[in-house]
Amino acid sequence: MIDRPRAEGSALACESLDPNIPCKCRDAVVRSYREMLASGASHTDAHMVAARVYSYHHPGYPADKVNRLIARLIEPGVLH
Numbered sequence: 809m810i811d812r813p814r815a816e817g818s819a820l821a822c823e824s825l826d827p828n829i830p831c832k833c834r835d836a837v838v839r840s841y842r843e844m845l846a847s848g849a850s851h852t853d854a855h856m857v858a859a860r861v862y863s864y865h866h867p868g869y870p871a872d873k874v875n876r877l878i879a880r881l882i883e884p885g886v887l888h
Contacts, residue, residue: 822866823877833865834881841882858882 822831840861844854858878863869 822862823880833862836865837862837878837881841878855879855882 822834824831837858841854841858844857845851849857855875855878858881859871859874862874862878863871866874
């Protein structure tokens, strides 16, 4: 079994778009998405990598919720 570093805060804390709520994985998720796009990856591939980063920090979190959360984190003004 591989020990994984735990992000500060729970998955619920990381769902918040408030930067004052501690969640170390939020920055990693957004950074991975932006860096994938900058390297020429498609939005779909960048989203998949960002979801993988989030899932690494929060194993067992439902995939459908991860995908919705990633969309909120990378483009917070688009969804309502």
